[in-house]
Amino acid sequence: MKFGLSINTARESALRAGEALTQWFKERGIAYIVEKDAAKILGEIERCKIETLSENCDVIISLGGDGTLLRVARYANATPILGVNFGRLGFLAEFSIEELYPVIERVLKNNFKTETRTRLEACVKVGKKEHKITALNDVIAERGGFPRLPVISLKIDGHLVSHYKADGLIISTSTGSTAYSMSAGGPIIVPKSKVFVITPICPHVLTTRPIVVSDDKELEISIESMDERFMLNCDGSQQIELTAKDRVRVYKSEKPVYIIENEKRNYYDVLRTKFLWGKDYEK
Numbered sequence: 001m002k003f004g005l006s007i008n009t010a011r012e013s014a015l016r017a018g019e020a021l022t023q024w025f026k027e028r029g030i031a032y033i034v035e036k037d038a039a040k041i042l043g044e045i046e047r048c049k050i051e052t053l054s055e056n057c058d059v060i061i062s063l064g065g066d067g068t069l070l071r072v073a074r075y076a077n078a079t080p081i082l083g084v085n086f087g088r089l090g091f092l093a094e095f096s097i098e099e100l101y102p103v104i105e106r107v108l109k110n111n112f113k114t115e116t117r118t119r120l121e122a123c124v125k126v127g128k129k130e131h132k133i134t135a136l137n138d139v140i141a142e143r144g145g146f147p148r149l150p151v152i153s154l155k156i157d158g159h160l161v162s163h164y165k166a167d168g169l170i171i172s173t174s175t176g177s178t179a180y181s182m183s184a185g186g187p188i189i190v191p192k193s194k195v196f197v198i199t200p201i202c203p204h205v206l207t208t209r210p211i212v213v214s215d216d217k218e219l220e221i222s223i224e225s226m227d228e229r230f231m232l233n234c235d236g237s238q239q240i241e242l243t244a245k246d247r248v249r250v251y252k253s254e255k256p257v258y259i260i261e262n263e264k265r266n267y268y269d270v271l272r273t274k275f276l277w278g279k280d281y282e283k
Contacts (some may be wrong), residue, residue, distance in 0.1 A: 001108060002031040002078075004057030006050060006072045007038035008064030014086045017097055018042060018063050024101065030108070033057055052089060053255045054079040059107055059260070060194075061100075066092045073119075073136045073257045080114050082107065091178050091270060092136075094262035103260070114258040117175045117191065118215055121253040122234060124246055135234040137176030137255055139250050140203045141221045142168030142201060144231035144241075149204065151224040156217050161198075163224055164208065168201035171250050186210040190267055221248040 003025070007018040018034070019042055025032045032046065033056050048056050054077045062069045065087020072081055083093030084100050095103055106112050120135045133139075143150050152169045154161045169207035172181040177189040177197050186199035187210060196217065199210040213219075223230050223244040232240045232248060242248070271277060 001058045001059065002033065003104075004053045005034045005038065006053060006060060006062050006064075006068060007035065008068045008086065009038050009041055011064060011071070011086050013097075014063040014068075015041060017084070017100070021063075030127075030136070035037060051075050056119040061104075062093060064093070066090060067236070069093050069244045069259075070136055071237060073123060073239070074134065074235070076257060077255065078230065080112075080258045080260050088207065092175070092259065093264070093273070094259070096133065099262065099264070103262075106258070107260070113261050113263065115192065115261045117257045117259055118173050118194070119253040119255060119257055120171065120173055120196070120234075120250055122232065122248055122250050124240065124242065124248045126242065126246060131240060133232075133234045133238050134253050134255070135176075135242070136152040136173065137179045137235050138170050138172035139216065140168055140170050140180065140201075140231075140233040141223075141248065142231050142233060144233075146229055150230055152230075153220075153224050154198065155220040156213060158220075161211075162208070164200045164203055165205065166203040166208070167202040168230075169221060170197070170201060171221075172197045172199065173215075181210070184210075187212065188271070195239075215252045217219075217251075219250040222246070 004163045009136045023146045027247050034044045034047050035050050036047045060072055060081050062072045062081055062083045069083045084095045085093035120139050122133045122139045124131050141152055152164045170181045174189040174193040176190050181197050181199040184201050186197050194215045195212050196215050197212050200208050229243050232242055
């Protein structure tokens with residue numbers, strides 16, 4: 001078995017952990033390859049770009065936070081991801097550094113389980129070129145730095161839902177429900193639920209509320225005002241500037257993400273720990 005390492009080079013603690021891990025691999029004769037940027041810092045010869053990491057290993061280890069794992073997920077294809085959290089929340093990166101080596105030993109024995117997480121795919125034509133972008137958390141149509149409040153039209157399976165006068169519109173997976181959507185007032189959805197959450201950002205009408213739809217629906221977003229521009233933002237790392245002539249179709253991707261699960265914790269433990277639920281009542 002060969003491991004691939006993706007490391008958040010902006011976090012010194014993640015780099016130190018990556019250095020220790022590569023030494024651990026060398027001492028045991030375990031094959032590994034490191035993403036190019038981190039490999040340069042660590043002086044590793046066996047390296048490749050993040051885009052081809054999944055083609056060169058059997059399991060990807062993500063050392064960073066949820067943002068690092070989201071970046072890995074973009075290129076992981078069907079390769080399982082083992083996320084180690086060095087960030088703040090760690091909803092996706094399920095393991096601590098103390099748990100890393102025991103879980104690697106289990107992986108080497110093929111004694112592990114994965115969670116299948118749905119991804120979104122956004123398809124848009126800009127001129128004659130068609131762009132397809134995948135996202136594990138969310139696809140967001142937002143005004144970005146443009147000064148005027150846009151009117152965003154939403155259709156589901158060809159049926160008009162509403163014209164939203166708002167700063168933006170978030171379409172999230174159940175995985176992404178605890179990200180931007182939650183900050184904008186959307187509900188928390190348990191992962192692996194087969195739904196999408198549609199959450200307006202700062203709507204101008206107080207009765208506008210988030211809605212939840214099954215993930216077999218196709219959604220279409222457009223800007224109604226002909227002189228408006230807006231940004232399409234996928235997982236906070238992929239952006240396309242669009243105009244009112246463009247139509248964005250969002251639907252369930254055929255390629256999910258596989259995340260190695262931490263069997264020592266469950267999702268409700270995570271919610272309670274990360275959001276400090278019931279903390280005032282604990283002694």
